[in-house]
Structures are given as C-alpha cells and as structure tokens.
Amino acid sequence: MTQQQLPQWAKDYLHYIQVPVREPSQSYLKEMITAHLNRIPFENISTLLHYKKYHEEKKLVPDAKKFVKQLFQQDMSGTCYMLNSSLHQLLKQLGFHSRYTFLGGGHVALLVRLPGEEEELYVDVGNGAPFFEPIRIETDPGNVSEYGGIEVRLRPGDEFGTYKYYRYVDGTLLTDMDWSFDTKKIYQFDDFQPAIQKYFRPNGVFTSVLRCQIWQLSQKRSLSLVNNVLSIRYSNRKIEKHILNDRFEVRDVIENEFKLPKLPVEEAIEILEGMGINIFQEPTEKAEA
Structure with missing residues (x-):
C-alpha cells in the first residue's frame, strides 16, 4: 500500500492524526489508534449540531469523507457511531479486515483482523476509554486497558464468542456500562439505526x-x-x-x-x-x- 493508492480523504485522515502509510500489522494498528485517541476527541458537540438535521432525515449515514472534512474545518468528530465507522473505512483502505461489533445494544466498536491471521482484535476509538492498542480478546482473556485509574476489562461470556465489557473508575465498576457483545454476529451499519434513533431522542x-x-x-x-x-x-x-x-x-x-x-x-x-x-x-x- 502506498499513499498514492489511497483516496484523498484517507490521505487527509492519516495526515490529521499524523501517522504515515505502512503495511498492515499489529504495531501499525496500535500506532494508529493511539494517535487517534490523542488527536481526535470523543464529543457530542457534533451530535447537538446535527440534531435537527437527523430528525428531518431520520437516518445517520457513515461518511468518512465528510468526517475528515469536519475534522479539518471544525475540529468535530463525534461519538462511537462516527468515530468507529470512520476508522473502519480507513482500516479497510489500508488493507486490514475490519467489521463492526455491537455492545449493550447501543455502542459500536470494531473487530479487526491482520493479514494472514485468523484472530480478530477488538478496536475502539469511540468510547472515551484507554484502548491504546488492539485487544486480543480470544487469546488474552485477562486483558486490562488502563490509564490513570480508568480500567476496562473484556471478559469471555457464558457462550462461545460472547464477551462482557467492564469499566472501572478508581476501582468502582460503572454499572451503566456493563455491556455484552457477541462476536459471532455480523452487522451492517444500518443494523444500528434503531439504536441511533434512541441516541438522538430528546x-x-x-x-x-x-x-x-x-x-x-x-x-x-x-x-x-x-x-x-x-x-x-x-x-x-x-x-x-x-x-x-x-x-x-x-x-x-x-x-x-x-x-x-x-x-x-x-x-x-x-x-x-x-x-x-x-x-x-x-x-x-x-x-x-
């Protein structure tokens, strides 16, 4: 993969997070998501500005080109739906295999597979959580993503392919973020529209x-x-x-x-x-x- 092979929005996206084009690898994926979390905010200012338009159109469409334009023009990004869907589109351009997963019926994250590997890695830049590297949920069931007293642990569920998300702040479990997800399920972005409709409710x-x-x-x-x-x-x-x-x-x-x-x-x-x-x-x- 060379920069010349990428669409302009993808080149601009990488330029914004200050990461060069590299061959797909776990270290490159870590570099990208760490830069993403340090450069692009998790914010709902964009949600409020799009509130009226959403209620007119009744649908949210992932558009990485528009997302990157907003970054440069307004420093706007969004929450999980826009952040992770835009990264999803970028990763596919760079040669990663990426697909959506859905946590707790309301949070979108990604499952990313490296070339030549079978295991899918959990990636999430839309959660305000310290996921500075991809998580091997299959082979590292004791994983902990931690920074400054914020910890997130992804643990196997009762059934094969299912997992639970636990978030702790200074040792206290946040019960409102006790999410489950099933990696066996395949999602398209339109599958999230009912949850997005609830997201935009008054x-x-x-x-x-x-x-x-x-x-x-x-x-x-x-x-x-x-x-x-x-x-x-x-x-x-x-x-x-x-x-x-x-x-x-x-x-x-x-x-x-x-x-x-x-x-x-x-x-x-x-x-x-x-x-x-x-x-x-x-x-x-x-x-x-």
Missing part, C-alpha cells in the same frame, strides 16, 4: 449535556468536559476538577487545553439552551466517566 444521554473528552499522553493526562465541569486526570491518578462559570471560560478550555480552536462549542451551548438546558446552572455530579 433529553437523551448525548442530547441533554455538553461533553468532550480527549487523551494527552504527552502531558500524561486526559481531559473530560461535562457541561461546565472540567476534569483533568493524570497518569499518577491525581484528579483536578474546575468549575467553568460561563461560555467564555468553556471556549478558553476548548481552545487552550483541548487544543480544538475550531470546535463550535458556543453553538452547541445555544442549542442546549434552546432545549431548556442551562449547563451552568449547577455542577454535573457525574462529571467524568
């Missing part, structure tokens, strides 16, 4: 709150903004929380801490206000997940 998890999260491994930390609460979690498990008092402080954090100067966060705040949601009314109790 007052949903991502339509009633402002959220942006990114990893900054070079600074040994991760950033999580939930409404007006900024949480900074360091690799040594130290946590700082800052209450932001107005949209100017939110803009300052997005621009200078997250390094996402084009992200239209003010517009997202206005959309929430139009729904009767004031993100500055009181601190969000669940300010980090």
